[in-house]
Amino acid sequence: MHQSPSGLQYKIVKKGHGPQAKAGQDILLFETTSYRNGQVLYSNENTTSPVKVLIGGNQATKAVDEALLGMQEGEIKLIVAPPHLVKRKEYPSNVHPDSTLVIKIILHKIL
Structure with missing residues (x-):
């Protein structure tokens, strides 16, 4: 796993193809979010x-x-996100606010 300056850990599971995704672009993605123990919290994969x-x-x-920045269509990235990077206004009932989450992201299409 690599780590960015923000503390986000990531690993490219499968390389994609085509242009890289940039801020300001709409994309379509599939994702699976889970706790480190493997308990799935959400998935549309x-x-x-x-x-x-x-x-x-x-x-x-x-x-x-x-x-998502720099990902290409078809790319699969696994990230381990510390609590400060997954803060949100409202939490689903099955997600604890101070959790480190494991998220598998599949960039389906850049629009």
């Missing part, structure tokens, strides 16, 4: 419905926004 996110548009956590 096995659906046909990717989530649309504006990179840098406060639509995702800081961890996901940071991880």
Whole structure:
């Protein structure tokens, strides 16, 4: 695993192709979020419905926004996000606010 200056740990599981994603672009992604023990909190990975996110548009956590930068279509990235990078206004009932989360991101398409 590599670590960015923010404390985000990441590993590219599968390389993508084409241009790199930049701040201000809309993308479609699949993701699976879990605790470090493997307990899945959210996943749309096995659906046909990717989530649309504006990179840098406060639509995702800081961890996901940071991880998306530079990704290419088809790329799969595994990130380990410390609590300060996954803070949000509201937490789903199954997510503790002080959790380190493991997130698998699949960049489906850059729009």
